[in-house]
Amino acid sequence: xxxxxxxxxxxxxxxxxxxxxxxxxxxxxxxxxxxxxxxxxxxxxxxxxxxxxxxxxxxxxxxxxxxxxxxxxxxxxxxxxxxxxxxxxxxxxxxxxxxxxxxxxxxxxxxxxxxxxxxxxxxxxxxxxxxxxxxxxxxxxxxxxxxxxxxxxxxxxxxxxxxxxxxxxxxxxxxxxxxxxxxxxxxxxxxxxxxxxxxxxxxxxxxxxxxxxxxxxxxxxxxxxxxxxxxxxxxxxx
Amino acid sequence: xxxxxxxxxxxxxxxxxxxxxxxxxxxxxxxxxxxxxxxxxxxxxxxxxxxxxxxxxxxxxxxxxxxxxxxxxxxxxxxxxxxxxxxxxxxxxxxxxxxxxxxxxxxxxxxxxxxxxxxxxxxxxxxxxxxxxxxxxxxxxxxxxxxxxxxxxxxxxxxxxxxxxxxxxxxxxxxxxxxxxxxxxxxxxxxxxxxxxxxxxxxxxxxxxxxxxxxxxxxxxxxxxxxxxxxxxxxxxxxxxxxxxxxxxxxxxxxxxxxxxxxxxxxxxxxxxxxxxxxxxxxxxxxxxxxxxxxxxxxxxxxxxxxxxxxxxxxxxxxxxxxxxxxxxxxxxxxxxxxxxxxxxxxxxxxxxxxxxxxxxxxxxxxxxxxxxxxxxxxxxxxxxxxxxxxxxxxxxxxxxxxxxxxxxxxxxxxxxxxxxxxxxxxxxxxxxxxxxxxxxxxxxxxxxxxxxxxxxxxxxxxxxxxxxxxxxxxxxxxxxxxxxxxxxxxxxxxxxxxxxxxxxxxxxxxxxxx
Numbered sequence: 001x002x003x004x005x006x007x008x009x010x011x012x013x014x015x016x017x018x019x020x021x022x023x024x025x026x027x028x029x030x031x032x033x034x035x036x037x038x039x040x041x042x043x044x045x046x047x048x049x050x051x052x053x054x055x056x057x058x059x060x061x062x063x064x065x066x067x068x069x070x071x072x073x074x075x076x077x078x079x080x081x082x083x084x085x086x087x088x089x090x091x092x093x094x095x096x097x098x099x100x101x102x103x104x105x106x107x108x109x110x111x112x113x114x115x116x117x118x119x120x121x122x123x124x125x126x127x128x129x130x131x132x133x134x135x136x137x138x139x140x141x142x143x144x145x146x147x148x149x150x151x152x153x154x155x156x157x158x159x160x161x162x163x164x165x166x167x168x169x170x171x172x173x174x175x176x177x178x179x180x181x182x183x184x185x186x187x188x189x190x191x192x193x194x195x196x197x198x199x200x201x202x203x204x205x206x207x208x209x210x211x212x213x214x215x216x217x218x219x220x221x222x223x224x225x226x227x228x229x230x231x232x233x234x235x236x237x238x
Numbered sequence: 239x240x241x242x243x244x245x246x247x248x249x250x251x252x253x254x255x256x257x258x259x260x261x262x263x264x265x266x267x268x269x270x271x272x273x274x275x276x277x278x279x280x281x282x283x284x285x286x287x288x289x290x291x292x293x294x295x296x297x298x299x300x301x302x303x304x305x306x307x308x309x310x311x312x313x314x315x316x317x318x319x320x321x322x323x324x325x326x327x328x329x330x331x332x333x334x335x336x337x338x339x340x341x342x343x344x345x346x347x348x349x350x351x352x353x354x355x356x357x358x359x360x361x362x363x364x365x366x367x368x369x370x371x372x373x374x375x376x377x378x379x380x381x382x383x384x385x386x387x388x389x390x391x392x393x394x395x396x397x398x399x400x401x402x403x404x405x406x407x408x409x410x411x412x413x414x415x416x417x418x419x420x421x422x423x424x425x426x427x428x429x430x431x432x433x434x435x436x437x438x439x440x441x442x443x444x445x446x447x448x449x450x451x452x453x454x455x456x457x458x459x460x461x462x463x464x465x466x467x468x469x470x471x472x473x474x475x476x477x478x479x480x481x482x483x484x485x486x487x488x489x490x491x492x493x494x495x496x497x498x499x500x501x502x503x504x505x506x507x508x509x510x511x512x513x514x515x516x517x518x519x520x521x522x523x524x525x526x527x528x529x530x531x532x533x534x535x536x537x538x539x540x541x542x543x544x545x546x547x548x549x550x551x552x553x554x555x556x557x558x559x560x561x562x563x564x565x566x567x568x569x570x571x572x573x574x575x576x577x578x579x580x581x582x583x584x585x586x587x588x589x590x591x592x593x594x595x596x597x598x599x600x601x602x603x604x605x606x607x608x609x610x611x612x613x614x615x616x617x618x619x620x621x622x623x624x625x626x627x628x629x630x631x632x633x634x635x636x637x638x639x640x641x642x643x644x645x646x647x648x649x650x651x652x653x654x655x656x657x658x659x660x661x662x663x664x665x666x667x668x669x670x671x672x673x674x675x676x677x678x679x680x681x682x683x684x685x686x687x688x689x690x691x692x693x694x695x696x697x698x699x700x701x702x703x704x705x706x707x708x709x710x711x712x713x714x715x716x717x718x719x720x721x722x723x724x725x726x727x728x729x730x731x732x733x734x735x736x737x738x739x740x741x742x743x744x745x746x747x748x749x750x751x752x753x
Contacts, residue, residue: 077397084397090390094411104398
């Protein structure tokens with residue numbers, strides 16, 4: 001079943017065409033790795049799905065519901081039930097770790113906020129960091145807080161834009177495996193962009209390769225890896 | 239070795255600067271402590287009432303200016319719409335024009351509306367003019383802070399909650415230091431301004447100091463009152479000292495900033511009309527009143543105004559040029575010493591001088607330089623130039639410091655590796671790389687010096703004719719139309735200077751843009 005459907009999306013910025021009539025489908029409950037060379041439009045696609053950018057043409061559907069249509073956001077980002085982990089993590093510097101995670105629940109006036117946040121902190125092994133501010137954390141801890149913040153509202157889609165880009169390889173693997181475990185438990189749809197192709201492919205179910213604003217290939221990991229597409233073979237196996 | 243020499247040079251110049259600019263204030267404080275006859279530190283009830291009413295006036299100004307300025311800052315720095323950059327530039331103009339010009343215009347306006355009644359001389363005129371000239375400070379500071387918020391911090395909020403709540407709970411708390419700082423700066427500027435209450439004939443703490451000093455020759459009383467005012471403004475700024483000392487405050491040409499801007503979709507008409515109203519009130523109306531009042535008098539007033547300002551214009555430009563040059567040099571040195579050698583004394587001293595009321599600074603300079611050994615300073619325009627430097631170097635220090643922060647140390651280090659000396663480090667690397675910041679600093683300082691009245695009126699040597707002084711001294715006895723005409727001529731001269739500088743500034747900025 002399709003969770004996200006991107007139809008005929010075109011997007012340009014400062015006179016440069018970033019996405020050119022792009023079609024994409026993201027299966028429900030699966031993990032999709034979006035791959036492609038720098039500047040091909042991976043991050044833009046993620047931001048369009050989240051509702052942080054508006055396409056010039058085309059439409060986006062989530063669970064069959066139209067959320068974005070040419071030049072118009074029909075459903076705002078906060079009503080799309082998704083979590084987003086930004087490349088720079090975007091932890092609010094004026095909030096503690098606890099507050100960063102609790103913010104979304106507090107906004108929804110959730111009475112179980114404290115319990116839910118404490119449980120999340122425990123799950124990520126950062127309970128002792130709860131009272132600290134982001135600048136007092138290590139790179140790995142920050143990464144965990146950003147992921148915990150995006151998961152606290154039980155999103156049906158989790159979008160991760162280079163979630164482990166600034167970490168060492170061991171920590172990268174640890175965090176991705178942890179994420180994968182949570183995804184397997186909660187069965188949400190996960191889309192990620194990662195610079196480490198091997199790690200991205202090893203832990204995903206589906207692969208989408210974008211080149212020059214268009215989808216070169218998409219499908220199950222096995223099918224995409226078997227393709228005869230010269231660009232993909234060169235790019236992935238580089 | 240080169241680094242050691244640079245460090246020694248920095249220490250020597252720091253000490254020299256502290257002595258020339260800061261020592262007068264320290265001496266004033268020292269003498270006040272030594273010579274006090276009264277054992278009590280509390281001023282009498284009359285003075286307390288004056289402090290209270292001055293503080294009330296300034297707080298009212300600060301509250302209104304903060305609300306208007308923050309709203310404008312948010313509109314112009316976070317929202318995209320046709321005409322917004324132009325509106326922004328127009329609304330900054332009052333900041334570059336001397337307060338007395340607005341004071342004369344609004345005094346004339348109130349005179350036209352209410353006639354020769356007491357309302358003209360009420361505090362309302364002072365409040366209107368102060369809000370008009372000070373809200374752009376808030377707009378620039380909060381706008382600068384808003385543009386430094388990375389877009390993802392806002393987007394992370396928008397993914398979770400509504401835009402309105404993101405603004406209230408994420409964006410505004412992130413710029414709270416800037417809002418508080420703007421509020422305090424406006425409060426201090428309003429509290430310590432001399433020209434506007436003087437033109438409106440409103441009795442405030444600063445005008446009282448001037449009266450005691452210049453009219454009653456009661457130096458001791460003037461010094462006592464100056465110390466109180468200095469303590470009030472210093473204690474206010476202490477609340478935000480750490481932030482003020484560290485933050486860019488006014489970020490010009492910030493590189494790498496990726497703040498999120500939104501298209502204006504709803505309420506377009508209403509917002510554009512509100513801004514148009516603000517422009518009418520702040521710029522168009524005062525200028526119209528000045529023109530109207532000038533034309534209401536005899537045509538000979540124009541000739542009279544031009545004749546009496548002829549010498550003053552040239553002299554004002556010359557002194558403002560020297561002042562701007564000195565300020566740029568001082569700021570270049572202090573910001574470099576602070577950022578690269580971690581010498582913080584000059585920067586802290588400039589901040590101290592910046593929050594010192596202009597009249598207090600004037601008294602301190604007279605007290606310090608009026609000796610036989612330093613008569614060459616006191617009896618010449620040098621004292622005015624030093625006054626300019628003391629008043630405005632902190633702003634320049636911040637602008638150049640911000641520019642310097644964007645030049646990686648590695649650029650200088652790579653020069654060091656090929657063997658350049660301290661002199662070449664400045665002339666071949668730093669000055670060319672810092673040109674946009676240096677030009678901005680010079681031009682802004684020039685305009686500020688051209689408009690300065692508070693310190694100049696205290697220290698100017700006999701025979702010195704400057705534009706603001708000329709208008710102020712003539713306004714007491716001359717017909718209203720003549721004062722308005724002279725003010726209008728001053729305004730035209732200043733606006734022409736701003737236009738020329740804007741043109742050249744833009745060209746230089748384009749020429750030296752390295753990105």
